[in-house]
Amino acid sequence: MIKKALTIAGSDCGGGAGIQADLKTFQELNVYGMSAITAVTAQNTRGVQGVYPLSREAVIDQLTSIAEDLSPKAIKTGMLVNEDIIYHVADFVRSHSWTNLVVDPVMVAKGGATLLEREAVNALVNELIPLALVVTPNIPEAEALTGMDILNDIERKKAAMVLFQMGAKHVVIKGGHQSHAQSLQATDILFDGKRFYEFSSPRVFTPHTHGTGCTFSAVITAQLAKGHTVYDSVQTAKHFITAAISDSLGIGSEHGPTNHWAYQAGMNV
Ligand code: PXL
Numbered sequence: 001m002i003k004k005a006l007t008i009a010g011s012d013c014g015g016g017a018g019i020q021a022d023l024k025t026f027q028e029l030n031v032y033g034m035s036a037i038t039a040v041t042a043q044n045t046r047g048v049q050g051v052y053p054l055s056r057e058a059v060i061d062q063l064t065s066i067a068e069d070l071s072p073k074a075i076k077t078g079m080l081v082n083e084d085i086i087y088h089v090a091d092f093v094r095s096h097s098w099t100n101l102v103v104d105p106v107m108v109a110k111g112g113a114t115l116l117e118r119e120a121v122n123a124l125v126n127e128l129i130p131l132a133l134v135v136t137p138n139i140p141e142a143e144a145l146t147g148m149d150i151l152n153d154i155e156r157k158k159a160a161m162v163l164f165q166m167g168a169k170h171v172v173i174k175g176g177h178q179s180h181a182q183s184l185q186a187t188d189i190l191f192d193g194k195r196f197y198e199f200s201s202p203r204v205f206t207p208h209t210h211g212t213g214c215t216f217s218a219v220i221t222a223q224l225a226k227g228h229t230v231y232d233s234v235q236t237a238k239h240f241i242t243a244a245i246s247d248s249l250g251i252g253s254e255h256g257p258t259n260h261w262a263y264q265a266g267m268n269v
Pocket residue numbers: 009010011012017018019041043078079106108109110115210211212213214
């Protein structure tokens with residue numbers, strides 16, 4: 001039986017991040033992809049030229065159409081734009097008992113453009129993180145959510161414990177933003193409330209990492225939709241993103257997208 005997954009996120013017209021990355025990833029993993037768009041962005045590999053949030057009604061209307069007819073096995077959130085959309089998405093998720101929820105707490109784009117209003121960070125903490133089966137911040141996002149400085153792995157583990165206490169059942173703090181001097185490995189840490197697990201790969205020095213966070217959390221979502229465990233889903237996400245970064249496409253003139261075909265093409269390392 002075909003498994004369905006839903007992304008609630010922003011559109012990246014350039015195709016590297018946001019719902020486009022999510023849907024490509026779902027497709028690669030043989031999961032039927034659906035999307036509820038929260039905002040349309042105008043962007044390319046040089047940066048974000050425009051952000052056009054949709055109304056709360058437009059977001060809820062999309063979710064209602066999906067829920068009434070196409071119930072998803074797993075759901076992820078990406079760019080949620082503002083407090084109002086977070087409150088309503090959280091309410092919808094709660095009232096539909098969507099428990100297979102991956103929250104990617106998207107805040108800023110690679111070039112620094114804001115994808116979530118500052119005041120909305122509290123709404124993420126109070127409303128959405130308690131509903132998350134898995135939350136997948138990078139280090140700067142984990143710092144913003146917890147108010148902690150994360151300068152080393154001990155602090156990263158402490159932040160993961162704080163995010164667990166906020167209600168996320170599993171916390172993945174990704175290592176892509178570890179300072180380069182610190183590590184030739186990119187190590188992601190998973191905490192399930194009892195144990196820490198580490199997933200490492202050799203760091204790939206490339207500017208073509210646009211959409212890595214979206215893609216990583218989309219893999220987890222697709223794998224959960226097919227019934228895999230959180231641990232196995234995170235491991236697959238690590239392999240998928242390592243392949244996608246290692247074998248980049250060379251598209252655009254600056255921060256190019258990752259290669260969503262690479263994992264299935266056997267590029268996983
Ligand atoms: O990777 C974060 C992200 C999420 N969603 C959208 C984006 C980006 C980064 O550019 O454009 C729509």
